Amino acid sequence: MAAGAGSFEGGFDDPSVDPSGDPSPEVLAEAAAAFGLLASSARLHLVWALAQGESDVSGLAERVGGALPAISQHLAKLKLAGLVRSRREGRRVVYLVDDPDVVTIVRLMVGQLADRRAEGAGAHPGARAGRLRGLGA
Numbered sequence: 001m002a003a004g005a006g007s008f009e010g011g012f013d014d015p016s017v018d019p020s021g022d023p024s025p026e027v028l029a030e031a032a033a034a035f036g037l038l039a040s041s042a043r044l045h046l047v048w049a050l051a052q053g054e055s056d057v058s059g060l061a062e063r064v065g066g067a068l069p070a071i072s073q074h075l076a077k078l079k080l081a082g083l084v085r086s087r088r089e090g091r092r093v094v095y096l097v098d099d100p101d102v103v104t105i106v107r108l109m110v111g112q113l114a115d116r117r118a119e120g121a122g123a124h125p126g127a128r129a130g131r132l133r134g135l136g137a
Contacts, residue, residue, distance in 0.1 A: 043074045051103040054096035
């Protein structure tokens with residue numbers, strides 16, 4: 001990622017990035033908060049599911065395997081953070097991802113980890129599996 005560090009959107013010309021190229025403390029705090037929300041596998045799964053298309057709470061609960069009240073609470077947190085939004089369709093409330101960049105980040109991270117697991121499964125089963133899990137992340 002370092003090779004193209006200056007070419008990303010919000011790069012060196014962005015006022016939220018100081019002259020050294022480091023993001024401001026406020027931007028880092030906001031990013032950490034967003035990553036903190038996605039640190040829950042249930043919320044990450046919800047964002048993943050919503051990245052595939054909008055859904056209501058019952059559809060999401062069925063897809064991710066959670067209880068309706070828990071799914072509703074997770075969605076409320078994601079909505080409060082601005083990662084998802086909702087709209088009414090008659091009596092149903094439909095959820096969708098509010099930030100396409102979040103979809104990109106989630107797909108990139110999950111895709112990379114899935115690829116690593118697939119690579120590791122052939123040569124060294126379990127060698128890479130769970131490497132990040134034990135780091136307290």
